[in-house]
Amino acid sequence: MGTALQAGGLAAGALPEAWLLARPAEVLAVHAAHVEAGARLLLTCTFNAASPRLAHALGPGAVASCCAAAVTLARRAAAAAPGVLVAGAVGPAALAVPGGTAPDEASLLALAAPALRALAAAGVDLLWLESQYDAREARAALRAALATGLPVGVTFTLAERDGRLVAADGQPAEPLLQAAARAGAAAVGVNCVAAGDGLTALAAWASTALPVPFVVKPSPGLPGRVAAPGAFAAALAPAVRAGATLVGGCCGATSGHVGALAAMLRDEGAW
Numbered sequence: 001m002g003t004a005l006q007a008g009g010l011a012a013g014a015l016p017e018a019w020l021l022a023r024p025a026e027v028l029a030v031h032a033a034h035v036e037a038g039a040r041l042l043l044t045c046t047f048n049a050a051s052p053r054l055a056h057a058l059g060p061g062a063v064a065s066c067c068a069a070a071v072t073l074a075r076r077a078a079a080a081a082p083g084v085l086v087a088g089a090v091g092p093a094a095l096a097v098p099g100g101t102a103p104d105e106a107s108l109l110a111l112a113a114p115a116l117r118a119l120a121a122a123g124v125d126l127l128w129l130e131s132q133y134d135a136r137e138a139r140a141a142l143r144a145a146l147a148t149g150l151p152v153g154v155t156f157t158l159a160e161r162d163g164r165l166v167a168a169d170g171q172p173a174e175p176l177l178q179a180a181a182r183a184g185a186a187a188v189g190v191n192c193v194a195a196g197d198g199l200t201a202l203a204a205w206a207s208t209a210l211p212v213p214f215v216v217k218p219s220p221g222l223p224g225r226v227a228a229p230g231a232f233a234a235a236l237a238p239a240v241r242a243g244a245t246l247v248g249g250c251c252g253a254t255s256g257h258v259g260a261l262a263a264m265l266r267d268e269g270a271w
Contacts, residue, residue: 001045003223003251004030015057016045020069027070031077033255035084038262041248042078043089043128044070049115050093050141064118071122087128087153088119090145092137108140113147120148130191130217131157133168135176142183151186153246155215158190160198165190173202174209181212189215192250195235200242207243214243219250226252229260236261240268 002016008026010016019026027045034042046067048054054062071086078084093111116127127145129152132138138154145152158165158173165173173190180188188210193199195218206214216239220232227235232249240247247265249257265271 001027001030001043002047004254005045006223007254015048015054017048017054017062017066017070018058020045020066020073024069024073028073028077030255031074032080034258035077035081037255037259039248039258040081040083041085041087041246042074043087043130044074044119044124046070046089046115046119047091047130049119050090050112052093052111063115067115067118068122071119071124075123085125086123087126088116088122088124088150089128089130090115090119090141091129091131092133092141103137105136105140108137109144112141113144116141116145116148120150124150126151126153126186128153128155130155133157135167135171135179138176138180139183142180142185146184152184153187153189153215154180154185155189155191155217157192160194160196163198163201165193165198165202174205177206177210177214181210185212187213187215187246189213189217189244189246191215191217191248192219194218195232195239199236200238203239203242203244213245215246215248216240216244217246217248217250220252220257222252226254229254229256232257233260233264237264237268240265240270 005016031042049063074086078086127150129141156176158167177188220227
């Protein structure tokens with residue numbers, strides 16, 4: 001969503017949530033294009049809802065108003081095709097610093113809980129914690145999300161190191177995903193990673209080691225160096241064959257990438 005809005009004129013570094021109120025038609029158009037391309041799960045334009053940046057930039061009450069507007073827009077787009085779900089998406093508060101002093105859980109909950117409650121109240125089908133990079137923050141956010149009574153997906157943003165996906169502090173992906181699944185997540189996985197051998201190996205492991213669906217939502221690249229839709233889908237196909245269950249695109253993904261993924265899943269018999 002962020003890079004799609006930037007392509008439409010959102011300034012680099014500006015909050016996408018600002019357009020929920022100022023230019024809602026632009027946000028709706030992105031969702032609608034994704035649905036038309038074959039998306040069956042839409043993430044709301046609320047990545048920064050748990051970050052202090054949102055209230056600082058948009059003022060008091062911004063979390064509630066942005067969450068309500070985001071769900072309304074996603075629901076309007078979802079109505080164009082049967083069975084499309086809307087997930088209330090929340091990224092990290094960015095208080096946790098790898099290797100640094102851990103923020104206390106109360107501080108993390110105070111930021112995440114209002115956003116997650118607002119999304120739940122606005123009528124999402126599930127909640128989606130994405131781009132998590134710190135186990136402590138992910139645990140607190142998951143606790144707050146589960147308190148709403150909705151299903152919760154959790155994805156981590158990791159780096160590939162020596163053929164394995166690991167967090168910034170060096171923790172391997174496997175225990176992070178297992179911990180989230182044990183804590184009650186309905187689906188776990190990774191986002192904003194590269195499609196490659198490390199992701200395929202993790203999908204193969206997840207197919208037998210995880211009790212919940214495994215999510216792969218890699219990035220085709222940032223503006224100026226985005227992989228073509230067909231190449232992106234082809235690079236992700238091995239992870240699907242290895243056992244990835246829920247598939248999507250992160251930064252740089254367009255409706256063209258979504259359409260290529262849908263075609264690839266049909267070809268692989270995984271649709």
